[in-house]
Amino acid sequence: MNNEKNEPDNSLDSQSSGEQSQQHYDFSQSPNSLSENSKIDSVENISLAEETNQVTLPAETKKKNPYKIAFYGLGAVVILGSVAFFGYKYMKPKVTPAAINQCLDTDTKVYDAYKNAVVLIKHQYGYFVKINGKEFQLTVPEAAVQTIYGTGFFVDTEGSLITNSHVLQPWNSNEKENEKIQTNISNMKMKIASILTTDINEDGFESFILRNWENASAYDEESSYVENDLESEENAGEEFVSSSEYQTDTAIAATDIAASIQQKEYISEENIEVYMKTIEISVALHDSNEEWLSCDIAKLADDKNIDLGILQLRDKKTPESVANIIDLNNAITEDQSLKPGEKAIMIGYPLGVDLAQTNTGIKVQLYNGQISKESDGNKIQYSITSTHGASGAPVFNKCGQLIAVNFSGVDEIQGFNFGIVAKQIHTIFKN
Structure with a gap:
């Protein structure tokens, strides 16, 4: 009795479905009734596909491509990894003390x-010189960069x-080191004063000193004393014949030679400043x-x-x-x-x-x-x-x-x- 009553209802549902070209499910129906309706729909879909020479499977039966899943998954990993790396490198928060x-x-x-x-x-750092306001770095052997x-x-x-x-300021680090540096500075000033003349252009000070440094001399009391002492030992015991006439001739000759030599004026030590400075x-x-x-x-x-x-x-x-x-x-x-x-x-x-x-x-x-x-x-x-x-x-x-x-x-x-x-x-x- 119940089946007979249900048949007219199913017929009405089919007609309604055909008119509207879409399926509506009533989730209040029993599982058996829903299954029967699904079978009818599947048969209709297959018949319709055969008429158009196409076979269309219901959405529930389509299979997903595993290669596409792997490809998209790998892409997501790469993107997330890149975001994490650059985010850490450039956007990481700075930790405060x-x-x-x-x-x-x-x-x-x-x-x-x-x-x-x-x-x-x-x-x-190294040695620097200032002469008449002109500053430059000394590059002579005694003034090597430290x-x-x-x-x-x-x-x-x-x-x-x-x-x-x-x-x-390592040159002021201790008394012993400072004393050594001051001695070097004093010797360098005297050497510069012994070769640098006033006719040298300021722009040429550095190159002139470097070229003529081997000819420079610094007064050293100890070495001067030794030289004089050696000279006296070498002359000891020798006899010299002297005459007033010979001495007069020698003096005149020396005077003439000195007069013929062009006299040059040297820059005073007071105008030369040597010091250490950061390079x-x-x-x-x-x-x-x-x-x-x-x-x-x-x-x-x-x-x-x-x-x-x-x-x-x-x-x-x-x-x-x-x-x-x-x-x-x-x-x-x-x-x-x-x-x-x-x-x-x-x-x-x-x-x-x-x-x-x-x-x-x-x-x-x-x-x-x-x-x-x-x-x-x-x-x-x-x-x-x-x-x-x-x-x-x-x-x-x-x-x-x-x-x-x-x-x-x-x-x-x-x-x-x-x-x-x-x-x-x-x-x-x-x-």
Whole structure:
């Protein structure tokens, strides 16, 4: 009975479907009724396709091409990978120092936080001359260009670096070295005065001195005394026959020769100034391939007991690779709180480029030890291994707070090194 009643309804549905050329499903129907309707629709679709010489499968029976899926999947991976790479390289957020102003706990964390902020400094300097206001560099053998290495670290986003003053002015580094340099300067002034005449044009000073340097002479009391002494020994025991007539003839001849020689006027030593000066000073970043960035000396400490100075990049912009500058506001300024036995960590470039250079670029190094003596207000002593090149390196406590700037040590024995306490930085650098 129920089937008979349903048949008229199905007939009506078929007619309605034919008129509207589309199928509507009633999800309130029973599964059996829905299945029967689907079979009828499939037969109608196949018949219609045969009439047009095309075989069309229902949408439910179409198969997806696996090669297209793989191709589109691979393309999506490449696109996402490219976006991730360039997004990290060019759009990565810059970590601010505030994010790490907490105890870093380990040497490795301190190193990772500040390795990019510590730079290798290369300083080239030489002898310069100023004569009557004309300045030029001396290139004679005694005035060879000198190169030293040191360490510095960024303290702001404007390219400012803290280091030692003796890295920036090595000719004033110690009394013994300064005495040697002053002797060289004095000798050079006398040699220049012995060959440079007033008729030489100022533009030709440099080339004239270089060409005639072998003929220059400097007064040396010790060698002069030796020469006179040797002459007296050679003449001892010899007998000379002299006559007033011979002496008169010789004197007249000498006078005539002197009168025939054209007299030249030489530039006075008082008008010659010789001094040492920076030729080029630059820095290289950790992980760089000896890409040197030019700098200028911004300031030196007035107090000779405070071995600190400021460098600044010429473009006045701290590189983007420096994720964290060394925050002076987070430094330990109460130096009396630093006690012997507490940990000290140094990041720097001992031995300069010789030790820093690797097959994959310049690498900064980490060394640690302990504070071994209380601060005297200017400097503090620690047992960190150090040598030339590490001058200007930052020294941290176990939490990564700046406590000192490394500046000296004992060459003969390792483990006795000193740093200028961090509070003294504020005497030359104002935030």
